[in-house]
Amino acid sequence: MTLRLFQSRAWTLAVLLVALSASAAALGDEITSYVPSPDDPPLYRQAPFDLVTLDKRNSGLVLKVYPLKVVGRDGNAARPKTGIVDVHLYSRPGVNLVLDLGQVVKIQFYEQMLLEQAKTLARAGQLDEAAQYLTAVRKKYPTVKSLDVTIQVFLDLDANDAREKQRYDVELTILQELHHLNANFPGLDEKMGTAIGRLIEQRVDEENYVAARGHMRQLEELFPGKSLEEVALRKKQFSDEAAVLRREADESFESGDFSRARRLAGRALVIWPDKPAQDLIEKIHARYPRVVVGVTSYYNGRQHNRFNSTAARRASRLMHRRLLELRSYGNEGGKYDSPFGEFTRNPEGTVLSFKITPGIAWADGRRTMTGHDVARRLLAMADPDRAGYRADWARLFAGVSVSGVYQVDVRLNRPHVRPDGYLDVIIDDGVIAPEQGGSGGGLAPVAGPYQPIEIEDGETRFVANAKFFREGKQHVREIVERYYRDPGKAALALRRGEISVLDRVSPADLDMLRSAGNITLETYRAPVVHCLVPNLRKPFMANRKFRRALVYGIDRAKILHEELYGSVRNKRAEQPGRVLSGPFPIGQPRIDSLGYAYDDSVKPRKYEPRLAMILAEVALQEVTKTEKDVGVEVKGIPKLVIGYPPLPTARAACQSIRQQLRGIGIDVTLHELRPGDPMQMVDKFDLLYVELAMWEPVVDARRLLGDDGLVGGGSPYLSMALRKLDKTIDWKDTRDELHAIHRIAHSDVTVIPLWQIYPTLAYRNTLKGVSKRPLLLYENVEKWQIDLDIPKE
Amino acid sequence: MPLCALLGVFAATVAQAQTIWEITPYRIAVFVALEQAPPLTPRLEQQVLRTLRQRSDRVIGAVWQLNAEAAPRKLRGPMVDDLAGISYGQLVEHWPEVDSVDKVVLLALATTLDGYRAAAREFDVRTRTWGAPIEYRFGQAPLAAGEAFRALLASFRPLAKIQSSKGNVATVQFRAGGLTPRDPNLRLVSLGDVLQPIIRRNDRQGNPLAKRGIEPIAWTYLTLAKFVGSANSSGNANSSGNEAICKVHSGRRGVLSLRYRGRTERLAIVVRPGSGATEVRLRARKSPATPLAGYDVHAAQPRSLVSLLRRHNMLSPEQIRELRQYAQQYPQRVIGDLAVAAKLITADQLTEATASFEEQEGAALADHLVQLEMASQDDMQRFLRDLAQGPEEELLRLAIHRGWLKVEQFAKLRALQSATELLGRSDDDGNFRLLPREHPLQILYIKHGDALVAKLPIVPGLQAAVVAPIVNNDQWLAAEALVVSLREALEDKMAEQKIVEHRCRLKIEKKQFSQSRDDLARLGDLLREFSDLDDQVVAGRKQLTQQGQSISQAKQRLDQNYEAMKQLLSKYQDEARIELDKLSRLQEAGEDGSGDTS
Incomplete structure (x- = not known):
């Protein structure tokens, strides 16, 4: 109802008073003075309002009104003290009233209340809350008087707070922002100087000389022309340290210990990158080229399963060559060749023949490889009592014969579409590598291009194997893998030249590296399949409905496209990945045939949180009943434990998964494996996040889904389908069976499929010889060549 | 017919006429062979033989007539080297008098790397079966005699006759069951x-027939x-056992209920x-x-209800003992108590009946109650039959009657008793390695998908x-896999459809018409998906009908699944279509009108 009792502004006070009173009377006794409630949300979260304090004639009422349309709201002009203005009470929004400004003692405008509250909070030390208020004012009311000053005062207080907490980097950042607002803020220069000084000290303690020198330069820029004792002392200190290291490096170089010389010289360069250090590095590099590879998955000799370990997959290529190696994809799965000689198949696909090249030496130089070594390995794979046994190979394998020492013929029981997929095995000299189930140490003799010689403190060093059988020496004499837990730091290190290669670039850093100009990015040829493997020994994980609930309860598309790849601008160029409906990769249709096992007609389940909750509830009832039958009481859905590798994508994905599952009432704890821990299911995990190299599905299906596979055995339907797959002899039947397996795995939710991603590697242009779209980082490592690349400050 | 006749498996009388079977001791021939190794001397052999005779007499007493002597020369070597490999033929060849005894036990003593071993293997003449070798190891030669006797005792397998069987219960009577061992603690x-x-089928001379003369009943065991039984018997504590009630575990129905006549022994x-x-x-x-x-392969272990009671602390050992003693001493009163518990009669009626009942041989309280017209013959027969089928439940029912146990606990115990555990899966050669567990007998349930295809009682270790x-x-x-996946897809879509309908309806009620468009689109998609599912169900069913024999149970079960899905789909699609139309009209009307508050 509109109580519009007057039409113009010429009414007298009395009339207005009467009107107001009348309106008050008309509204009954409902106009009460505004009193803030302790339950009110913070002021900046409330809808804007002004507070109008009336004079004594009006009993000093404080009215909460919608923001008034008057001049002077922002304080930059005086507000009118007389006149009338339209006003709407919060308590009666539909009622239009008119206010005589002459009756008003005080108006507190919303934006000024925000500012005042910010000041109050800042003075009380509640800086985070104060920041919220200031942000609100800055965003919505940027012209408010004294906003700038208030912000400056706030920044000063904030910087003090950071200093007290010894977070000097934060303090410096805040002071720099304050400097940007007001370079003449009292005492600012001194505070900045002190902060920088403390940071230099901190960086030196951390041995981060690059950053320390950066801060020294900052000081010099801050106080140009001034003689700074601290800076001078530090310069001398660094120079002296570097000189000592250079001397030791020279000595090592003269004695032939190039690896040590390189390390010492590198350290000298980091501490004090003067001309002598650079010259020394150049000298050493000419004799002993070294490549430092940044990795986000740490190889420490304990990971052996290439199928689900990124580190093992990568490092294995450095240390070993395999009987057959996957090179690319043709129309029918992978294309393989052998680095040890010639490989052929007969037209029926029942005989595989190898002609081993004579003179392939083992790393210890005692023997050379023969056909008998190959035969022994293949026989071991078919023997259930030997390490490295594979049941599916055993069923296929009929026998092996060696003629003339180097000719090996392998007979199969029946044709197989891709038997070469079984033969990506290491041929050893009797010490079976741990990767193949043996117990040999992590540093077993190898026949590959590089040998691991040291694993320490997040760095693994490999040196060129002098006995490597391939013609020509490896140009790069040493490869150092340096582990970075934070992919952003790894990207920065690449950009600065501290490393030459980064094996996996995080999506958040793609744009930054692409814009660098001297860095090349390559997408790997094959994708990695990400999924959650359930621990089927646990009652809830063994329940099909519960597993389906998890699939419906995780918004996989959102995690993949927004949270993992959200920051990438040119998504199409990066091929970020696709959500999967099963355990096999889709590949890139029309580009590779990797997706031969993927049944396109099976669509990924959509994100349906309510359906997830219903299914989880039904599953709870089912599990409660079955557990009761064996005398176990179930009190609700237990907290799930998800184990995941210490990889950036896994970490980010699992955090999102946890959040989403909590949203549907399923509590989750995350357990990050330690760098270097083997990736395997343990009792305490309900789910294990894995990244799989599912690169030959017809062979890899059992590695994941078989009774001896990662899943540990699925439903009887799946088991039967795998047995049928073992019996197929042509591509049509093979594809049909793989599609059937895909459908069953989708229906059973044998694993919770997430997505496939084509990872990206990046390297500086000083490194030559990296394959275009490699399958593995070190695919062509024997041909790598590196120009000296001294990091620029 | 007196009701007690029905109690062939729930014996009511105290004393029964003793038969020759139950008072005839076992005639046991023990042959001892020592390895030819220095500590195992002829003198030690004599000592062992002496000990066996003496201890048999002292411990077993009248139950055994034991004769122990050195093994025939040509048997010694095989006994020491490969006791498990000795056959009946070898035994007969080297000792033709096998049929003159009931049991032959071959006992071998040999050295090991760190001491000695005593191994015994028993051959039962009547059933022509060998027991598994039982072996004990020990460190010093002087212990040989004692360990030999231990092995002998452990290898001994009491023999019983199956008197009767009904349902899954059988009554057996043990050989020499009427005789009591000397050692009161011996079981x-x-x-x-x-x-x-x-099963043993004899000819007129009492010898087993040449063909199928002696045949174990396959996939069947008793527990x-x-x-x-008699006053001599005091249950499992102090006797060789006399008559006993056993539970039958079989993968086949009615195997013991077959009629066996004349010269056939069970x-x-x-x-x-x-x-x-x-x-x-x-x-x-x-x-x-x-x-x-x-x-x-799933397995259940036929644990006794009493052992489960103990394990889960539902009754104390004293309570169990008291119930057992009561049942032993007053079997007729037990029937009365249970009849009251089953509300067949009242407590007052029981008091009255027991006052006039004279406990004597052959008398049954059950008959007396019928005579007093406190319960009908039919009711009583039914009651006794139920009791007979669960011989070990008697104690539990008594405990419930006394208020010591709740009915829910009883139900829980039954569930625990029949609980199965998944042991694993047969490998690609169709084999599965079954390991021994707590109970010697395991009941295997072989499942393939949802179908139970076999029940196999097995004693692991009895045969390789x-x-x-x-x-x-x-x-x-494969057909089942398809049915399961279709059924689950249908469940999910039905649930999703309800959720989206509800969401859409709410939005329309809040006049958020434009926001409800996506939900309507999804409902339309779901209708199409239901239709696709329908087609898949039809196709799957058609494929099923063309597959295999039409009368297969599995096929029928799957077909019923398809039928149920078809009916559900049909009903659901109609309802969903109607609801979608309704919501669409509301949405359109809302958008055409005004007041969209989206």
């Missing part, structure tokens, strides 16, 4: 012992549930398995060479391998 049989039933021998595993080989019944891979011919339902598994 030759105990509750929970497993017996293997064996000793309860002792009944025997049961206690099994003493070794500690090894048994390889279970699953083969297709109609094609024995076909291995059945990927079949799930067994071949189990079972139904091959591989052809149905």
